[in-house]
Amino acid sequence: MVTGAARFFGGNVVARLAQDPGVERIIAVDTMTPPRELQRRMGRAEFVRADIRNPLIRKVIGGNDVDTVVHAAVLAHPPSGGGRAVMKDLNVLGAMQLFAVCQKSPTVERVVVRSSSAVYGCSAKDPAKFTEEMGARTPPSGWFARDMIEIEGFVRGLARRRPDIATSILRFAPIVGPRLAGSDIQYLRSPITPTVLGRDARLQLLHEEDAIAALTLAALTGPGGTFNIAGDGALALSQAVRRAGRIELPVPFAVFRTIGRTLMGPVMREFSGEQLDYFHFGCGLDTTRMRTELEFVPRWTTVQAFDDFIGGAALRPVFDPAWIDVAERKLLGLIGAGTGAQS
Template sequence: MVTGASRFLGGYLVTRLAQDPGVERVIAVDTVSPSKDMLRRMGRAEFVRADIRNPLLGKVVRNVEVDTVVHASTLTRAPKSGSRAAMKDMNVIGAMQLFAVCQKAPSVRKVVLRSTSAVYGSTSKDPAKFTEEMSARRPPSGAYARDSIEIEGYLRGMGRRRSDIDVSILRLAPLVGPRLNATVAQYLTTPVVPTMLGRDARLQLLHEEDALSALERATVSGPAGTFNVAGDGAMMMSQAIRRAGRIEMPMPGPLFRGAGRAIMGPIMRSYTAEQLEYFRFGCGLDTTRMRSELGFEPRWTTMQAMDDFIKAAGLTDIVKKEWIDSAESALLSLAGAPRKGAR
């Protein structure tokens, strides 16, 4: 059973599991129905429209004798018609009730949680790479990060009470890819990108296909444990902006959000506190356990994942190279200096 089936990761994970002959039955769950295209892709999977806080879910788990549950429906921000309290109720209370169902169901043998690297926070005092045993250097300010920390705690508690259930937690790095318009992707699609003066965030990213493959691996044959999941290598925010052909505009921290709204419009207003902190400091992950224990090897490095997104989005240089060369030649002529290539 997979929760969050109407969203990108949940929906495409259901699609992969439905195509696996080794998986007998797939139940897709969400509060809203997936698109017609996604339903078609899901094939033999059965969709149940239900809230994870609804007792109906317990009946589904018991009647179908679900043995593996993948929880991928954590909200990253408050719903449009709701508030922070509504977000916490759906995230934390919903997860508690889902895990209670799993604990009571004799058939359940594995629970996989799609978590996030946001649990580590983003500060100037962070290590180069966080291992799974580390925690945030200061409590994250964002609601999504705080909810994710609580959800992980409740899942580990359920695992202690039911030692026969394998508990797997995947802390995914920020996602990029050709089909997913996620946080980093949105940030780099505006012509002018505001950045924090004196800061150059260190980014470690995960391609959307690698995220799906890691979740599939954890669901089908992965061991219990907590795993950082990210592509190899890292890139600086300034590098990402240049590769996307955008124009970087550094500004003092106090002006970042206000001036950023004038530059980026509604996109800046949509960013949460933890997302803005990430743009300022970034976050690096140690993925040794991902390889040695989970047995997963990403296909895309951080740089390759970024380039795949840029190619799919059709981003081109805002300032053409020809314009730069022309301006440079004009300035050199005014200065009386020889032009490039002149002997």
């Protein structure tokens, strides 16, 4: 059973599982009906319109002898027409009800949960890379991060009470790609991009296809545990701005989170506190466990994922990034020549 089947992650995981002949049945669950194109790609999957906050979800699990539950129905932002209370109700209370049903079910053998690197927060005290055993050095200020911390706590409680169930938590780095560009990176659509003066946040990203592949792998063969999921390498924010063909405007952080948000229009006004902190400090993830225990290797590096997003977003560069590369090479050549002459 896959929750959030009418949304990007849940629907695409259902579509991948439906293509696997080794999977006998797939139950796709959501409160909304998936778009027609997504339903087509779901193939033989059976869609059930249900709310995981309702105790009746036990009938969906028990009545279909569900052995694997993939919980992808988490919201990063309040839904349209709803506020923080609605978001927390859907995220936290929904997960609590779902995991309570899983705990009582005699057929459930594996639970996979989509989480986020947002649980680590972002601060000047952060290590170069977070391992899965580490926690936030400064408590995250964003709603989504706090919800994910609570949801992960429910998962760990389930694992303690039902050690026979393999519970997997996948902490995704910010996700980008041609079909889904997270709002963390949307502000690069503006020709002039404000950044934090004196800082150059270190970004580690994940391609949307790798996120879907990781969830699918964990559903089929993944072991229990917590795993950081991210592409190889990193990208400085200044490099990202340049690769997008934007003009960087460094401003003090106080300006970045106030006037900067106004200048950016609706894109940056919707930023949460955690997103503002991310572009201030960045966040690095240690992915050793992803490779050795989950045995998942992303196809896209951080830079490749970002470039694919830029190509898919059809951004029109303010200037050709190649111009900067040429200028840098010429400048380095001049510096090298001057150094050689002095010696």
